[in-house]
Amino acid sequence: ETGVTQTPRHLVMGMTNKKSLKCEQHLGHNAMYWYKQSAKKPLELMFVYNFKEQTENNSVPSRFSPECPNSSHLFLHLHTLQPEDSALYLCASSQDKGRGGSYEQYFGPGTRLTVT
Amino acid sequence: AQSVTQLDSQVPVFEEAPVELRCNYSSSVSVYLFWYVQYPNQGLQLLLKYLSGSTLVKGINGFEAEFNKSQTSFHLRKPSVHISDTAEYFCAVSDRGATNKLIFGTGTLLAVQP
Numbered sequence: 001e002t003g004v005t006q007t008p009r010h011l012v013m014g015m016t017n018k019k020s021l022k023c024e025q026h027l028g029h030n031a032m033y034w035y036k037q038s039a040k041k042p043l044e045l046m047f048v049y050n051f052k053e054q055t056e057n058n059s060v061p062s063r064f065s066p067e068c069p070n071s072s073h074l075f076l077h078l079h080t081l082q083p084e085d086s087a088l089y090l091c092a093s094s095q096d097k098g099r100g101g102s103y104e105q106y107f108g109p110g111t112r113l114t115v116t
Numbered sequence: 117a118q119s120v121t122q123l124d125s126q127v128p129v130f131e132e133a134p135v136e137l138r139c140n141y142s143s144s145v146s147v148y149l150f151w152y153v154q155y156p157n158q159g160l161q162l163l164l165k166y167l168s169g170s171t172l173v174k175g176i177n178g179f180e181a182e183f184n185k186s187q188t189s190f191h192l193r194k195p196s197v198h199i200s201d202t203a204e205y206f207c208a209v210s211d212r213g214a215t216n217k218l219i220f221g222t223g224t225l226l227a228v229q230p
Contacts, residue, residue, distance in 0.1 A: 004159070006159075031216050040222075041222070042120075042220050042221060042222045042223070043206070043220040045217060045218075048216075048217065056217065090159055090160070092159075092160075094216045103148050103150075103165070103167065103210055103216060104150060104162050104165055105216065105218055106162070107152075107159035107160040107161070108159050109157075109158050109159045110158070110159050112157075
């Protein structure tokens with residue numbers, strides 16, 4: 001596998017379910033991100049992790065719970081979601097600026113989430 | 117804080133015609149600028165970036181963009197488009213600080229017609 005991978009690619013869940021999204025980056029980066037992409041809206045940054053530490057949480061509801069066990073893996077745990085949470089969830093990674101990073105983020109293909 | 121404006125939500129164009137997708141940004145500090153492309157059912161792919169130096173930046177797939185500091189713009193251009201260029205294009209800005217946070221515009225759908 002190369003680049004940034006995400007599983008599953010599609011997920012349908014009820015409002016009472018618990019599920020997790022997985023992201024893995026094979027680029028040796030040390031920063032990872034979760035974005036939410038809804039129709040007709042700009043990409044919304046949800047969480048940022050640098051060296052496994054969460055450095056940003058953009059007022060995301062607690063029904064979304066991120067986990068970053070190491071610099072290569074990022075999870076988004078979902079529980080008691082609402083229909084308005086249906087969206088494409090994108091994971092990205094980048095290299096820290098202080099370590100020769102060139103600032104751009106590399107994105108995975110996304111997980112299309114539908115909450116019924 | 118930075119912000120990005122993509123005024124055109126959709127740009128229809130005929131195949132082999134030139135195209136320009138507009139991007140304006142707002143920032144009180146120097147920024148880095150990016151264009152990403154998103155094909156249907158895929159993630160975002162970097163087209164090109166401006167970090168410093170020459171204001172004309174060339175990217176993949178024949179695209180280029182010009183950084184204009186006085187007009188705070190970073191418009192994307194291609195002299196001749198193909199059907200395969202049909203996709204959503206996003207402009208993004210990052211400050212030159214410690215974080216790698218990107219601020220995205222709302223995107224422009226480039227619809228290439230035969």
